[in-house]
Amino acid sequence: MKENVGFIGAGNMCQALVDGWIGKSVLKPESVFVSNRTPGKIKKLQENAHVQGCATNEELVDAANVILLTVKPQDLIAAIEPIATSFRADQIVISLAAGIQLARLRKLLPQCSHLVRVMANTPARVLRGTFAYCTRTDDLVVDLCMDRLFKPLGFTLRLEEGEPFEAFTVATSAGVGFIYEFMIYWQEWLEEHGLESEDAQQMTIQTFAGAAELALKSLPQSLSELQAKVTSKKGITAAGLESLRELEIERLLRYSFEKAALRDRELSQD
Ligand SMILES: NC(=O)c1ccc[n+]([C@@H]2O[C@H](COP(=O)([O-])OP(=O)(O)OC[C@H]3O[C@@H](n4cnc5c(N)ncnc54)[C@H](OP(=O)(O)O)[C@@H]3O)[C@@H](O)[C@H]2O)c1
Known part of the structure; x- marks a missing residue:
């Protein structure tokens, strides 16, 4: 099937997915449509990615057969309700709005057979996205669409709605923000010890990216095994790790994850 993919909401998530899909040649710019509340971001995407701008959300729904809802959760109902009857039964509607459950989407678009809830993260922009989706159990149309569109942008997993989906949301989507928090302190510490800000930032990024890339390449080795390989008895890594554990980093992280889940x-x- 040739997908005409439309985004209602042209913010960060839309831009990350557009970059990934066009960059990886999964989609051609002429088959990507965007609409937005205000025109600035449409214009920017037209200039940078040569996608098709739509003046209204309704126009976008007419043009696309796969529609991504990439507005903030609090804006979703206001964006979709007035045009709900324009959606066709065979369109695939993919909501990325955090916290909006499938039942809510079904109520909003009862005529649509293929409704999907996706949780994504912005590393999709560099083809390192992590995606989870939930949909009706036997919806093969959606499974195929997710394979074709999302797999090229990273790791994709079908999950049950509820606790597993919530845990995924916290660890991988909010998780990107948590990792930046660590990286900020990392960089600050280097700066406090005499490194130039730019160098400190590069070193921090390389350390995180390098550790992650190595872990990926070393699969199925466990993270604990990899950690043991860089930790010699009574060495500097061991000393730092001992302190991290004494200060109960695990408890701190668990507490923060639970707060985000709440x-x-x-x-x-809401
Ligand atoms: N960013 C992330 O890391 C991330 C991760 C996981 C999930 N998500 C989910 O992805 C969705 C989008 O997040 P985001 O970070 O991309 O938000 P964002 O940057 O704020 O983009 C949302 C866009 O929606 C537009 N919009 C609002 N109401 C609209 C309407 N009625 N019609 C058309 N466009 C409308 C806004 O337009 P204006 O330009 O006029 O404000 C804005 O450009 C959210 O539901 C979020 O939960 C995001």
């Missing part, structure tokens, strides 16, 4: 639940209930 917020995800609150958003679902």
